[in-house]
Amino acid sequence: MINLAVEVAGIKVKNPVMTASGTFGFGREYSKFYNLSLLGAIMVKGTTLEPRLGNPPPRLAETPAGLLNCIGLQNPGVDAVIKEEIPWLSQYDVPIIVNISGHSLEEYGEIALRLDGVAGVAGLEINISCPNVKHGGLAFGTEPQMAADVIRTVKDKSKLPIIAKLSPNVTDITEIAKAVEAAGADAISLINTLLGMAIDIKTRRPVLSNIVGGLSGPAVKPVAVRMVWQVARAVKIPIIGMGGIVSAEDAIEFLLAGASAVAVGAGNFYDPLAPLKVIEGIKAWLEQEKIADIRELIGAVKIC
Amino acid sequence: MVRRGRDLLMVYSLKTRILENKKILPDFYEMVLSAPAIAAEAVPGQFLMVKTSPTLVPFLRRPISLSRINAEEGTITLVYQVVGSGTKLMTVMTPGSEIEVVGPLGKGFTWSVKDKVVAIVGGGCGIAPLVALTEELLKAGKEVYALLGAQSRDKLLSDKYFIELGAKVMIATDDGSFGRKGFVTQLLEEVINTTRLDQVYCCGPLPMTKAVVKLTKEALVPCQVSLEERMGCGVGACLGCVCKVRSEEGSLTYKKVCHDGPVFTSSEVIFDD
Numbered sequence: 018m019i020n021l022a023v024e025v026a027g028i029k030v031k032n033p034v035m036t037a038s039g040t041f042g043f044g045r046e047y048s049k050f051y052n053l054s055l056l057g058a059i060m061v062k063g064t065t066l067e068p069r070l071g072n073p074p075p076r077l078a079e080t081p082a083g084l085l086n087c088i089g090l091q092n093p094g095v096d097a098v099i100k101e102e103i104p105w106l107s108q109y110d111v112p113i114i115v116n117i118s119g120h121s122l123e124e125y126g127e128i129a130l131r132l133d134g135v136a137g138v139a140g141l142e143i144n145i146s147c148p149n150v151k152h153g154g155l156a157f158g159t160e161p162q163m164a165a166d167v168i169r170t171v172k173d174k175s176k177l178p179i180i181a182k183l184s185p186n187v188t189d190i191t192e193i194a195k196a197v198e199a200a201g202a203d204a205i206s207l208i209n210t211l212l213g214m215a216i217d218i219k220t221r222r223p224v225l226s227n228i229v230g231g232l233s234g235p236a237v238k239p240v241a242v243r244m245v246w247q248v249a250r251a252v253k254i255p256i257i258g259m260g261g262i263v264s265a266e267d268a269i270e271f272l273l274a275g276a277s278a279v280a281v282g283a284g285n286f287y288d289p290l291a292p293l294k295v296i297e298g299i300k301a302w303l304e305q306e307k308i309a310d311i312r313e314l315i316g317a318v319k320i321c
Numbered sequence: 322m323v324r325r326g327r328d329l330l331m332v333y334s335l336k337t338r339i340l341e342n343k344k345i346l347p348d349f350y351e352m353v354l355s356a357p358a359i360a361a362e363a364v365p366g367q368f369l370m371v372k373t374s375p376t377l378v379p380f381l382r383r384p385i386s387l388s389r390i391n392a393e394e395g396t397i398t399l400v401y402q403v404v405g406s407g408t409k410l411m412t413v414m415t416p417g418s419e420i421e422v423v424g425p426l427g428k429g430f431t432w433s434v435k436d437k438v439v440a441i442v443g444g445g446c447g448i449a450p451l452v453a454l455t456e457e458l459l460k461a462g463k464e465v466y467a468l469l470g471a472q473s474r475d476k477l478l479s480d481k482y483f484i485e486l487g488a489k490v491m492i493a494t495d496d497g498s499f500g501r502k503g504f505v506t507q508l509l510e511e512v513i514n515t516t517r518l519d520q521v522y523c524c525g526p527l528p529m530t531k532a533v534v535k536l537t538k539e540a541l542v543p544c545q546v547s548l549e550e551r552m553g554c555g556v557g558a559c560l561g562c563v564c565k566v567r568s569e570e571g572s573l574t575y576k577k578v579c580h581d582g583p584v585f586t587s588s589e590v591i592f593d594d
């Protein structure tokens with residue numbers, strides 16, 4: 018028997034493969050393809066205090082091996098999520114991690130408070146990194162002090178495990194990682210999207226309504242793997258790695274770099290069955306390599 | 322309403338076999354797939370997300386409407402226009418090989434037993450999904466006006482199908498190389514002025530759709546329009562493909578073209594100018 022189970026931020030998962038926030042809705046769509054209980058965990062769409070309409074279309078642009086998005090956190094608001102989405106998703110045997118986002122410290126605190134003790138919620142992923150929503154012109158996650166303040170605020174209001182989701186749009190990712198660890202984060206998610214832009218050369222206009230957007234997909238994978246490796250050496254808390262994962266090989270790369278779990282994001286669009294294929298592929302690879310426990314892989318990259 | 326493009330309990334993600342893939346016009350191809358499970362469930366107006374390459378480029382699947390649905394034979398026909406890298410890659414796929422698709426997706430066209438005389442208005446590659454619709458409407462005993470528009474004769478899709486099926490076909494081309502010179506909306510205006518239409522169905526470029534919505538609104542004829550938007554997932558999860566609609570209470574909101582559409586009633590859609 019091969020062990021695929023790991024523990025991240027105190028959340029026990031039967032396998033290390035999750036689905037990344039914003040690419041999996043609240044699970045309903047992909048429940049039409051497979052049994053969601055097969056997943057390690059589900060990180061649901063970014064949730065805010067009030068309902069949000071998001072940005073006008075076009076919200077997507079395709080780029081080589083990736084895509085840019087400027088959805089702008091369209092969501093029904095935390096109360097509707099608690100009332101309609103979490104109870105529905107709770108029918109599955111899978112930890113639900115709610116991704117939250119705010120305009121101010123108070124908003125982050127208030128959403129965390131409302132989600133505290135809600136049946137079925139296993140943890141909070143704090144999005145301090147959405148490139149499409151800014152506070153004073155800056156994402157919260159680009160300045161260590163501000164990132165730490167957000168984490169401290171939600172820690173204060175919630176007994177749930179807190180996962181800080183960091184922005185890759187910074188000079189030194191380890192500085193932010195150390196700041197959120199010191200502020201009490203139980204784990205770190207890496208990476209959110211990279212700020213990018215695409216121009217339609219025929220019309221000479223930006224493709225996205227918001228001009229700039231967040232890049233994700235296989236194109237960002239090397240950046241993500243590098244950041245996971247850097248952060249894994251800088252902090253003691255576990256890391257959930259993401260950024261361009263579409264195959265088991267991709268996922269194993271993240272584990273070797275130091276991630277304890279991984280999430281499939283845009284890969285769901287590439288292949289709606291991608292998360293299952295990643296789980297099956299990891300299992301097959303471990304068998305082939307005669308490795309009994311997936312935890313042996315975590316951080317096992319050889320650097321001599 | 323009969324045959325609602327319903328909320329599906331299961332969506333298929335399959336490798337399907339290509340039975341045919343041939344050029345039908347200078348820019349257009351027709352691909353026939355063996356996909357019994359999809360053909361058994363699909364309704365006109367729905368679409369597939371098609372994987373156009375085995376590699377990571379292009380990364381996203383392409384939405385292509387079901388042009389014909391043959392449940393008995395278990396086949397689906399796609400008609401696609403070559404506009405960029407994805408559709409170009411589709412042109413070199415050979416019969417006998419496999420192509421990955423997800424579907425059937427979205428909510429299709431609907432019709433009511435009360436409707437007697439209807440018109441379909443199609444432009445460019447928007448004509449493709451109207452073939453399956455016309456087939457169903459005629460089977461349901463409706464009198465169907467098929468108003469088809471294209472830039473020129475060599476860009477006009479499927480007119481022969483509509484004639485074979487038994488629709489009353491009227492054609493307009495921008496350059497007058499075939500049928501009437503002008504826009505398909507002029508044909509619609511004539512039909513509206515001479516016939517009592519119970520329903521209009523529209524699929525085509527945005528300016529055409531806008532004009533059809535305006536005309537049908539003024540004539541008080543109910544109208545369904547199929548919309549297009551850039552898609553990421555095609556299944557309703559990414560919120561990439563939204564369009565602006567009027568909600569039941571009258572406020573403005575976004576709906577997902579892939580999941581709540583692509584077919585909408587014209588009274589709910591809002592066009593920004």
Ligand SMILES: Cc1cc2nc3c(=O)[nH]c(=O)nc-3n(C[C@H](O)[C@H](O)[C@H](O)COP(=O)(O)OP(=O)(O)OC[C@H]3O[C@@H](n4cnc5c(N)ncnc54)[C@H](O)[C@@H]3O)c2cc1C
Pocket residue numbers: 079368379383384385386387400401402403404405406407408409446449450548549550551552583
């Ligand atoms: C629900 C739906 C059903 C469709 N059904 C059909 C069909 O039956 N037959 C058909 O030929 N086409 C159909 N389309 C359009 C088709 O999806 C696009 O032409 C295709 O995705 C282009 O892919 P590409 O890689 O060739 O072009 P790309 O390289 O991606 O783009 C080339 C250019 O094509 C245009 N374009 C690309 N995608 C879209 C899009 N989704 N909507 C509008 N313009 C676009 C843009 O101007 C772009 O710059 C449908 C679109 C939708 C949303």
Ligand SMILES: Cc1cc2nc3c(=O)[nH]c(=O)nc-3n(C[C@H](O)[C@H](O)[C@H](O)COP(=O)(O)O)c2cc1C
Pocket residue numbers: 037038039040062063064086088090116144147182208209210232233234235237259260261262280281282283284553559561
């Ligand atoms: C369409 C889309 C929407 C996203 N929405 C969110 C969101 O609401 N909250 C969040 O923290 N991250 C969001 N992300 C970022 C992803 O969760 C993930 O961190 C990123 O896309 C990198 O992974 P990937 O390359 O596998 O997609 C979104 C990404 C995409 C593509």
Ligand code: FES
Pocket residue numbers: 551552553554555556557558559560561562563577578579580
């Ligand atoms: S394409 Fe993803 S929601 Fe419509």
